[in-house]
Amino acid sequence: MMDDEIKKEIRKMALQNAFEYGGQTHDKIILGKILGSKPEFRTKIKEISDVISETVSSVNQLSSEEQRSEIEREFPEALKPKERAVEKEEAGLPELPGAKHGKVITRFPPEPNGYPHIGHAKAAIINSEYAKMYGGKFILRMDDTNPETERMEYHAAIKVGLEWLGIEFDQVKSTSDDMEIFYEKGIRLINSGKAYVCTCKREDISKNRRERKACKCSFEDVEKNNKNWNKMNERFKPGEAIVRFRGDMKADNAVMRDPVLFRIIDERHYTLGDKYRIWPSYDMAVAIEDSIDGVTHAFRSKEFELRRELIDAILDALGMRKPHQGFFSRLEFKGMPISKRVIKPLIEEGKVSWYDDPRLPTLEALRRRGIKPEAIRRFIMSLGLTKANTLAPFDALEAFNRRFVDASSKRLFMTSHAKKLTVNNLPLTAVEIPNHPVNDMGKRRVEINSHFYISGEDAVAIKDGMQIRLLGLGDVAITKIGSEFEGNFVGEGGTADIPKIQWVSQKNAHEIKMIIPKTLFEGEEFNEDSLEELDVYTEPHYLQLKEGEEIQFVRFGYCRKDSQSQAIFTHK
Numbered sequence: 084m085m086d087d088e089i090k091k092e093i094r095k096m097a098l099q100n101a102f103e104y105g106g107q108t109h110d111k112i113i114l115g116k117i118l119g120s121k122p123e124f125r126t127k128i129k130e131i132s133d134v135i136s137e138t139v140s141s142v143n144q145l146s147s148e149e150q151r152s153e154i155e156r157e158f159p160e161a162l163k164p165k166e167r168a169v170e171k172e173e174a175g176l177p178e179l180p181g182a183k184h185g186k187v188i189t190r191f192p193p194e195p196n197g198y199p200h201i202g203h204a205k206a207a208i209i210n211s212e213y214a215k216m217y218g219g220k221f222i223l224r225m226d227d228t229n230p231e232t233e234r235m236e237y238h239a240a241i242k243v244g245l246e247w248l249g250i251e252f253d254q255v256k257s258t259s260d261d262m263e264i265f266y267e268k269g270i271r272l273i274n275s276g277k278a279y280v281c282t283c284k285r286e287d288i289s290k291n292r293r294e295r296k297a298c299k300c301s302f303e304d305v306e307k308n309n310k311n312w313n314k315m316n317e318r319f320k321p322g323e324a325i326v327r328f329r330g331d332m333k334a335d336n337a338v339m340r341d342p343v344l345f346r347i348i349d350e351r352h353y354t355l356g357d358k359y360r361i362w363p364s365y366d367m368a369v370a371i372e373d374s375i376d377g378v379t380h381a382f383r384s385k386e387f388e389l390r391r392e393l394i395d396a397i398l399d400a401l402g403m404r405k406p407h408q409g410f411f412s413r414l415e416f417k418g419m420p421i422s423k424r425v426i427k428p429l430i431e432e433g434k435v436s437w438y439d440d441p442r443l444p445t446l447e448a449l450r451r452r453g454i455k456p457e458a459i460r461r462f463i464m465s466l467g468l469t470k471a472n473t474l475a476p477f478d479a480l481e482a483f484n485r486r487f488v489d490a491s492s493k494r495l496f497m498t499s500h501a502k503k504l505t506v507n508n509l510p511l512t513a514v515e516i517p518n519h520p521v522n523d524m525g526k527r528r529v530e531i532n533s534h535f536y537i538s539g540e541d542a543v544a545i546k547d548g549m550q551i552r553l554l555g556l557g558d559v560a561i562t563k564i565g566s567e568f569e570g571n572f573v574g575e576g577g578t579a580d581i582p583k584i585q586w587v588s589q590k591n592a593h594e595i596k597m598i599i600p601k602t603l604f605e606g607e608e609f610n611e612d613s614l615e616e617l618d619v620y621t622e623p624h625y626l627q628l629k630e631g632e633e634i635q636f637v638r639f640g641y642c643r644k645d646s647q648s649q650a651i652f653t654h655k
């Protein structure tokens with residue numbers, strides 16, 4: 084059943100879009116907009132499509148004047164697009180140049196050579212949000228043309244990570260699906276003199292590039308280049324020959340100094356095996372793929388900005404359509420490197436356990452730590468398209484996450500560095516404690532006797548003769564301090580300004596390991612104390628939580644249940 088609110092929202096979007104675009108709108112545009120602002124409807128596309136179709140056809144029958152007056156009457160806020168709630172949330176992304184509603188095609192082309200991390204999330208989210216914003220199409224393209232470093236394991240991890248982020252694609256493909264097209268285009272470039280086979284040594288190629296000098300190979304004729312291309316398939320060994328684009332050896336942009344289009348790699352490809360040994364370079368692959376896939380707007384992180392000229396030059400040389408290229412800054416958290424070159428040795432040396440270690444910025448690690456995918460999306464959208472390099476503090480993401488976990492996390496008690504407390508004259512054998520201070524999330528019943536644990540951090544502040552409050556239980560007058568504590572129950576707590584602390588009943592305490600991730604790097608230095616592990620006591624209700632459930636340990640912080648015996652600290 085479609086509720087009235089969503090019908091109203093569809094009507095508003097249809098009216099607004101039609102009015103903005105000369106009186107007519109289309110189903111697909113409205114569907115894109117609805118899914119963009121109400122992702123929960125992705126599972127109900129069929130139902131909302133019918134409503135959209137009806138609404139769009141009724142709106143299209145109105146004159147512009149009629150549309151305008153209905154908007155004024157029903158949705159006055161919609162006349163100022165900048166102020167709409169939907170727009171506000173997406174305010175991070177500026178309009179795309181030359182974009183037409185329903186015609187925008189974007190893509191996310193990850194290379195399956197590592198585990199997906201926050202940087203991948205940014206690229207995927209920006210490109211996908213743009214497609215949604217314009218009711219367009221979004222392609223996932225596995226950029227798999229370097230069999231030396233690419234693995235099915237990574238390919239699978241990227242898919243899992245994107246699914247977790249809730250990113251959906253209209254098309255999924257692999258760059259290697261189009262190997263025959265790369266060959267055809269490569270041969271065409273050779274035959275038109277726009278590319279040549281270079282058999283120089285690697286050091287000589289670098290030296291020539293630095294000195295801006297052409298090598299002898301660049302003067303060879305088409306026939307010789309064709310012969311050498313064929314030899315690349317059989318005779319040449321990896322590194323003995325490459326195909327180079329005829330750019331400009333004198334160019335200030337070093338990328339243009341006759342860059343590589345194809346190279347020989349004798350490694351098994353993870354899906355194609357030994358079928359090919361000449362593989363297109365990143366530039367060749369991305370240029371051709373974006374063009375033939377119909378990509379209208381291609382966004383990459385800004386370290387690729389100098390390659391824009393080359394991509395355009397390759398497509399011009401082939402007379403192919405060029406997409407608009409846009410750039411955004413790379414996203415990294417302070418003290419949490421995303422580079423494989425940094426992370427891999429840490430794993431090999433046992434300094435971090437695996438790619439899901441909660442100190443890492445991989446998607447798997449963020450998930451395990453208790454970061455919600457919607458928090459990541461909102462965080463990334465809040466950064467927008469700024470090109471200034473972002474070295475974000477992790478707190479910035481935490482602030483977004485807190486909004487999502489606060490309302491839905493059950494509160495439980497946990498004590499660390501526990502000290503024993505015996506309470507005399509306790510008249511109760513059980514207490515009921517609400518699971519959330521504000522929201523109605525039920526209560527839990529905790530069986531008690533006179534023996535409790537309190538946290539060592541609280542115990543140090545307790546003086547003889549002092550009163551403390553055990554939360555949800557009542558006040559206790561302390562009669563003995565030291566390695567163990569003792570006190571008398573003095574009844575229901577009043578408003579007195581005394582320490583109010585959490586506790587765990589000894590008779591049913593459940594011991595777990597608490598993992599507390601801290602900043603992995605301080606400057607360039609690996610932080611040897613970046614992972615704190617505490618043995619703590621929690622309530623038996625911990626055992627009833629679902630694995631992966633986010634909870635708040637009162638006065639400690641948000642944590643994610645990793646297993647029956649382990650929790651991971653998410654953030655304060």
Ligand SMILES: [Zn+2]
Nearest residue numbers: 281283298300
């Ligand atoms: Zn050469």
